[in-house]
Amino acid sequence: MKITLSRRTIVRAISYLTAAFGVTAGIAIQQHAVARDYRSQLENTYTRALGDLSSYLVNISNDLEKGRYVGTSEQFALMAARIWRESGGAKSALSTLPVSDLHMDNTYKFLSQVGDYAMALSKKAAAGGEPSAEEAENAEALRNYAFKLRDYVDDMQRDIREGRITVDALPSGGGDTKGTRAAHGLAGGFEDVEQTMTGYPTLIYDGPFSDHLLNQRPRMTAALDAVTPDQALEKAALAARVEPSALTRGDDENSNMPLYMFRAGDISVGVTKAGGVPAYLINARSIGAQRMSNQAVFRFAETYLKSLGFENMRATYFETADGICTINYAAVQDDVILYTDLIKVGVALDDGGIVFYDARGYISNHHARALPAPELTAEQAQQSVNQSLRILSSRLALIPTSGQNEVLTWEFQAQTTDNDDEQPRRLLVYINAVNGAEEQILILIETPDGTLTS
8 A cells, every 4th residue: 555645744744853853952962061061060179179189288298397497395286286187188188089999098098197197296295205316207208208299299280281181080091192191081190199109107106477367357447437439439540550530330349348349451459448448459461571670679569559558568578470570568567577467569570560469468457556565585585496497587576376366476587507418498487575485487488589488
């Protein structure tokens, strides 16, 4: 029997098939988009975990080095507690990464032992004991392994950014076409790490202040009257060095420090709603070839701060990167440097223009203080400094504590002298000016691009 389809039936069938194919294709595209978004979220999670792991390892390494120069058991206990906390954070970051099938026993063991070992040495110091030569060597070996592990993690981050390894849960298959590590995913990179985490000693044991206190209500503007948007616009124009008519109003920032926001091309400026104080400025313009000297850069920055009404500021440390010199300034009161009242100023090295300014640390903490008189002279406070260090200079400084308080200290700039095989290191040691307690140690990092602390 011959079946004949009408033209209308054929057209209808084709229409139905076309619609079906369209629906199927739409579902496939949607699923592909969902899968792509999921993979992007996964990659972001892994990349963030790698960054956290690197930061924890840097902190562990720095504190282990500072431990060599601690002069009091109290400061040693604080440092050991930080190492123990950072090692726990490192293990947590590692557990977020796709390495569960790799049996990272050596790496987890190292991260556990470095924290426990620091706490054991802290207990010994609290009981009046001193680390033996072997224990000091063990701590140095742990520091070196922390640096080595950090270097591997940083290399993986770089390889991910440049596409040499993939961020996936299992090593990718296929031939190696982009280099020796191209055939490995993120997990494959950690296989290499695990192989290096052997050989450190068998351990026998019992077990400058920036971006701080920004979550509190600003002290400087607490008693100041609110300003109008037009008044804030005048302050923003002064900070941006443009005419007020060049700025447009942006969305307000309603944080612990409420701000009026203004923009002009690449420039963004925030001004406090209370008091109308310029809080920060970012100028994202392109930076040309360097033509400015360091001396000119500091002069431009200091002139800028004075134009905004900030007096009695002292430059502390600076860093040069991407054609911008960023200088940290701290307030000074009665010849005491106030490290809690910080302003950062970024000067473009092509023409000396201000392209970055951040006074939020200053606004958060600045207030008139009744500073106590130091009960110890610099010579008396120096007795709490590790005797292996050579003192270069001293001055009074107010520093923040982890409990969001402040303490008056003697700041000693010191230099290591105990190892002829290494370049001398410079440190800042802070001794309580009232009771002689060792409050803080910072390592000065000096490069051709600037001086920072860790």
